[in-house]
Amino acid sequence: MISKLQIEHVTHLFPAPEGGDLKVLEDVSFDVGAGEFVSIIGASGSGKTTILRIIDRLITPTEGSIRIDGELIVRPGGKISFVFQRDSLWPWRTVLGNAVYGLEIRKVSRPEAEERARYFLDLVGLGGFENYFPHQLSGGMRQRVNFARALTVDPDILLMDEPFASLDAQTREIMQLELLRIWEETGKTVLFVTHQIDEAVFLADRVVTLSARPGSFPHRLVSRRRL
Numbered sequence: 001m002i003s004k005l006q007i008e009h010v011t012h013l014f015p016a017p018e019g020g021d022l023k024v025l026e027d028v029s030f031d032v033g034a035g036e037f038v039s040i041i042g043a044s045g046s047g048k049t050t051i052l053r054i055i056d057r058l059i060t061p062t063e064g065s066i067r068i069d070g071e072l073i074v075r076p077g078g079k080i081s082f083v084f085q086r087d088s089l090w091p092w093r094t095v096l097g098n099a100v101y102g103l104e105i106r107k108v109s110r111p112e113a114e115e116r117a118r119y120f121l122d123l124v125g126l127g128g129f130e131n132y133f134p135h136q137l138s139g140g141m142r143q144r145v146n147f148a149r150a151l152t153v154d155p156d157i158l159l160m161d162e163p164f165a166s167l168d169a170q171t172r173e174i175m176q177l178e179l180l181r182i183w184e185e186t187g188k189t190v191l192f193v194t195h196q197i198d199e200a201v202f203l204a205d206r207v208v209t210l211s212a213r214p215g216s217f218p219h220r221l222v223s224r225r226r227l
């Protein structure tokens with residue numbers, strides 16, 4: 001397996017409100033192969049979101065390092081897109097306006113940005129909804145826009161933090177299947193955080209379990225999905 005992403009001996013402490021430090025992660029190391037779909041499961045508070053934020057360099061770890069394609073990552077952006085637990089769309093922008101955002105900040109010309117955004121909106125099943133505003137969409141549709149926005153910048157790695165947690169069971173199932181279809185079509189490397197073991201096992205090539213805080217990886221539950 002060629003490593004796309006390497007998490008090496010990551011330990012993280014946050015300052016605790018009552019003083020001192022809270023150790024959230026302890027010596028976490030794992031690799032994710034190119035094109036692999038890996039799920040992370042773990043109890044609430046075990047540091048799942050923190051590890052994604054460290055990988056995206058929204059947080060600098062107290063110790064340890066992150067490599068992509070063997071290169072040390074020291075600042076955010078570049079090859080990674082983050083899909084958050086709750087949709088983070090701007091209410092005053094249309095679906096298309098939201099989907100082009102990542103390209104806008106990368107200074108891609110408007111016509112090219114719109115063309116790419118339309119392509120990914122189609123891919124997530126939202127062709128025809130470009131001019132809708134977020135409040136005119138269902139929760140599942142808003143998460144699709146979120147997902148399209150993450151894909152438009154053509155990331156190598158998608159970090160997904162419980163992206164379907166707020167959806168009802170039926171929409172969640174549909175979105176899981178859509179995610180697998182899109183993953184198979186695009187070949188992205190996916191790191192997917194969830195509370196739910198069944199979701200993790202269904203989606204992923206491999207599932208890693210994070211122990212209760214401080215999160216570490218004592219067990220490695222391996223699931224070989226591919227139905």
Ligand SMILES: Nc1ncnc2c1ncn2[C@@H]1O[C@H](COP(=O)(O)OP(=O)(O)OP(=O)(O)O)[C@@H](O)[C@H]1O
Pocket residue numbers: 014015016022024042043044045046047048049050051195213
């Ligand atoms: N900015 C911060 N400052 C201080 N403590 C923080 C900060 N962010 C997270 N924490 C603490 O770190 C621990 C892990 O948080 P994190 O959000 O990574 O957990 P999680 O496994 O994603 O939880 P959940 O499944 O509930 O979303 C928690 O105890 C939380 O209170």
